[in-house]
Amino acid sequence: MNKLYRLILFFILITSPALVRSQSMKAFLLAAEQSFEKKDFGSALKYYLSANEYKESDSDLLYKSAESARKFNAFTLAESKYQKVLENESNDQFPLSTFWLADIKQRLGKYQEASDLYKIYLSEHEGDNEYFTTRAKKELEACDWALNLIDNASENIEISHLDGDVNSPYSDFAGMKIGDDFYYSSMRFKKKNDTHYPDRLISKVLEFKDSLSIVVDSIFDDDTKMSAHLTFNKNKDKAFFTICDYEDVADIRCDIYSVDVRKDGSFGTPEKLPEFINEPNASNTQPNIGYNSKINKEFLFFVSDKEGGKGKKDIYYSIIDQNGNYTRPVNLSVVNTTEDDITPFYYSPTNTLYFSSNGFMNMGGYDIYASPYNEDSFGKVVHQGYPLNSSYDDIYFWKSENGKSAYFSSNREGAYYLDPQTEACCYDIFKVDIKELDIDLQVLTFNKKTRDPLPDAEVSLFDANTNELLNKVFAAGTNESHFKLLADRNYYVIATRLGYESDTTRFNTLGVSKSGIITKKLYLDPRPLVLNALTFDKSTLNELNGVEIVLENLSDSTVQNITVVHQNDNKYVFDLQRGNNYKITASRRGYQTISAIINTNNYAGDLIIKKLYLPD
Structure with a gap:
């Protein structure tokens, strides 16, 4: 319980009952609004719920509670609050409540209910706001699409929640297994000497070993800043990760660092990447190193919200040369959308980029997609299906080299709650066992x-x-x-x-x-195939002119016979169709008629010469 909340309760206890109801609700509302403005949605939700106890049917309080719950990922509570707003609403005071209830239903996997609500929103408010009109139409289509995915679920994967000391009630993410070592990042640590209440959380890079999770190295053990997103190069002699800090109550800014990995597995001194990668006025995060066998070079993929991008958060890449130098980052526009595109992972065995996005057609929130590297560019983006994807957020996909297992993070059902009362937050790591398909x-x-x-x-x-x-x-x-x-x-x-x-x-x-x-x-x-037919007198072997040649296509009876007579030449030229059989017949007055069969199957050349000798 933070200090502000304790002060409010103390004020309530020493004040008269009549005044308490009025003043305490104002205090809770003020605290809620301040927390919401600072994007501290967990605290805002708590204060709004407390204020809501004094006015249970107040639409304004219900709507603000619903908004805080939605932004805090307390979807079940948000669903309840939006529903009450709609039941209480008069004079169309909160026109977006129908849209957001549809969104919450979709996030909870209640696709048919969500579809019905999107239709209601469009029937009542289509055209009021271009963004929400466009999105409602898109999500209406997405609901039908998601139901079809569920009906055609992937049959080759089994998903399990990682138990033991890996997952916690806080966010655990970016899991990967290198040999026998399992690395991941966790937000389970409190920021030391934090002036904010409640205490803010920071992440550290951990290794799960012997049933315990321990900080990988001292460079990841800062109690005032976050370390996360560990990734290794092909030779495992260099690692990359992020160091991040709060810019305010909730917003976080990150920079990408590299560090040498010694032969004993320990880490050297971190070095911040160049400023043209770590844009000063942006957050640069989620690095991943991928070796591209097509061009025999390593890529650094990362995510940034810097200006000039295609969307809000975009995926960029930089090529690392043999001397460890970086090319200037390029926006990977083929996979980026106008929304958020995050958590890139390059799978070297197949030269495939996996990533998560909420901008493509999805089941709700972030879904996992893949884009293969073909020739000299990335190809069509492919959704990775259900149940790898769900109505919740599915991010940080990583796959083993043998292709038999994978890990990803999700706040889907089965993940631990940060706040069991509101069923809110957080990301847990899930394992995927992949079976071979026929x-x-x-x-x-x-x-x-x-x-x-x-x-x-x-x-x-x-x-x-x-x-x-x-x-x-x-x-x-x-x-x-x-x-x-x-x-x-x-x-x-x-x-x-x-x-x-x-x-x-x-x-x-x-x-x-x-x-x-x-x-x-x-x-x-x-390829073009030509028949040269030459006619001769069989007894003298001299060229024989004036012969009538008839060419019949034995393979296609619809083709008319070709009849040709050359009075002054013994050479006849025909275009043949490969794969067809032909019959050629030669006749002349005073000579016997002869025929020959020509088979063009498997003929390698472009010219067939057929000599026809007519007996007298």
Whole structure:
């Protein structure tokens, strides 16, 4: 209980009952408003709830209590308060109460109720505020989308809450396992000599070892500032982390530091990164180092709210050269939105960036997404499905190198409460066990010109990150090939065939959450194929002019026969369609008629020469 709260209670005890009700409520309201203005929403909620006891049906107090509860992540309490506002409201005093109740229902996973409320809000207030109108329409669509995700839940993951000494009633986040060592950051520590009441919390970087969590190193053991977001480079000889401090009651500003890691595992002296990365007028945080095998360089990913970004918080990257120098940060615009995009994690085995965002279509709050690195840029952003994502905030995704386990932080159901009474706050670390899916790749090959199935192609499957040939199939007599795939991988396939230009396609299995078949169609463009037919007298072997040549397409009866006579030449030229069989017939008065069959299947060249000898 903080000092201000104790003073208010003392004042209540020594004052007459009639005066108490009036003066004490004013004191609680003043304290609540001051706390809310300072973004100390936990204290504000406590004061508003106390004031609410004197006027239980006061819409203004109910609305302010609901707002404080929402901002304090006390969703169940916020739901109750917004509902009472709507029941009491008159003259449309709080038009956003319907919108925020819909938002809270969505955060609690009550998607159908949320959808109904968004519809009510739009029917009554569409156009009143452009931002809320646009967002209500988006979230209305998101509710239906989330219900579909739940109906098609991922079948290859099992999520469990980390127990023991890792999680606490405070926020625990940025978990990762390097070998047998589990590192994470925790906000369970009180800021020393803090002048603010109640005491503010700070984070330290911890290691969970022998059933206990201990501070990793003395450089992370400052009792006045926060340390968090530990990440290592590829060689594990350098680490990066953040040092942060409060700018006021709630706002926090961070800078990114690097530190050498000695062979015995101890840390050297931290060094602040250059100012062009640590923008002085912004918070620069959540560093992650990722090795990109495509360009054989390491990336520093981080989050900043500096001016000039695409949204509120954006993800940036800087390339680290062999001398440890940093390029100027680049806004990763392909993954950034107009909202907040945070907690980047680069998964080197597949060159994939994982991150969280509340700006894309989501189930509520922050969801986890992935974007593969293709060629020289990041590709399409892919939502990582349910139940990895939930209606709550899901952030700080990290995945093991073998792809069999992962960790992330969430305030979903099952996380410990900071305040059990209000069911508020905080982030806990969850483990994900990943099972292998049975994913079958079906490749179908076609003639690009005719769109007909094209058999006898050679189809090769490659790992898109290493260009390693994984498997090769010769589809004898069929246009269908099959390969086994792994989830969360980047691939490309190439189909080749004699006489045809090859075709290729790139794809990934980032969004695949169920066993099944993935079909890719490849269209091979036939190279031009020419038939030169030459006619001769069989007995003299001399060139024979005036022969009538008839070319019949045996593979396609809809194609008309071609008939040609050259009175002054023995050479006849025809364009053939690869894959088709033809019959060529030669006749001339005074000579016997002859025929020949021409098979263009698997013909490698671009010219067929056919000599026809007519007997007399």
